[in-house]
């Protein structure tokens with residue numbers, strides 16, 4: 210298992226170092242345009258938040274996996290975990306929000322000791338779409354997690370899970386040895402309680418991130434290939450596949466630099482820039498809350514320590530109206546959201 | 560002076576060929592885009608054919624482009640290599656099948 214950047218004491222564990230890299234070099238000498246200038250070409254700068262639709266809560270950076278591309282720099286060593294007090298504050302927001310989607314993420318959210326309590330309480334708010342991002346292997350990691358499929362079902366949680374490929378080789382390379390077999394087993398268990406079955410209301414979607422320095426292919430055709438392979442080889446069903454572009458931050462940035470792919474990757478992102486994707490980037494309808502209750506435009510900005518540009522900075526002073534219309538904090542990592550068909554936590558945006 | 564005949568950066572300039580003949584250049588790119596659309600063959604199958612032909616043509620630009628394209632489509636390296644062997648087999652076969660012509664000629668000329 211690789212180690213988190215934090216554990217390695219890597220300079221990239223510091224967000225300001227990442228932001229420096231993203232603003233210097235090819236973006237400083239004019240080889241490539243800054244994101245701000247690029248979106249200004251079509252009159253889309255400054256980028257503004259619209260009405261809130263998705264509330265994404267990161268309940269902690271601890272994870273049983275240490276994936277090579279992880280933008281959270283998550284791992285077993287990360288101790289940033291949301292407390293029950295902060296969860297209580299989140300519940301207040303959840304009860305009163307106009308958002309139609311609640312999205313719990315991490316790390317592995319299930320590793321937060323108050324995860325089940327939080328899900329039970331949050332489910333009572335009756336939000337239309339209640340998502341938990343589960344990495345699958347957690348379901349097989351330890352006996353105490355074996356009943357997660359039933360627990361998710363009980364609370365009608367929408368499960369979204371990562372799967373970089375339908376073959377073992379590509380999956381394990383990105384996510385660690387043994388991950389593929391465990392993920393397959395977990396998917397079969399989710400299917401067994403009804404998740405992902407063709408006519409089932411128990412939603413099971415998969416997320417695909419490329420396992421290397423290249424962009425994701427067309428979402429619809431990848432979904433077709435994934436469905437066929439998983440059904441033929443493992444008798445697994447799921448609903449939708451979301452293709453997500455890897456953003457050049459945290460461990461993926463580290464990988465890009467170490468493999469000498471950084472510049473080519475940034476060129477590829479800029480070349481694939483699609484002005485039509487800008488108006489739908491997820492920060493325009495999403496708010497991200499960190500384990501310690503601070504507010505960000507998206508989970509990526511959370512990892513880069515770019516807080517919302519608003520008077521309201523923390524969940525304790527939450528005010529949805531004041532947050533609407535705020536100017537989004539951007540940097541060159543944002544090119545990852547506007548390449549090709551665009552990319553968000555819900556897949557393509559065009 | 561340019562030190563090599565091939566420069567990876569030239570691939571990005573491919574579109575510029577329209578500058579010196581817009582009509583034919585555009586017709587070519589329209590045709591090219593149409594060819595690679597989903598049809599009776601999937602776009603994925605076409606990508607693998609393109610990769611194999613890129614190798615038989617030994618075009619470094621196309622090899623670069625269709626290796627990337629394959630990865631983006633989730634094509635595995637094993638599938639890519641299998642496609643290459645199809646190209647290599649045809650290329651080898653095409654060389655050897657001309658051996659019949661050689662044999663015919665020898666048989667005709669030799670006593």
Ligand code: SF4
Pocket residue numbers: 272273274275276278279280281282283284315316317344
């Ligand atoms: S990508 Fe997901 S599963 Fe992998 S280390 Fe990061 S948080 Fe954990």
Ligand code: SF4
Pocket residue numbers: 490491492493506507508509510537538539540542543544546
């Ligand atoms: S990285 Fe975040 S802020 Fe930048 S475009 Fe994507 S969602 Fe918006």
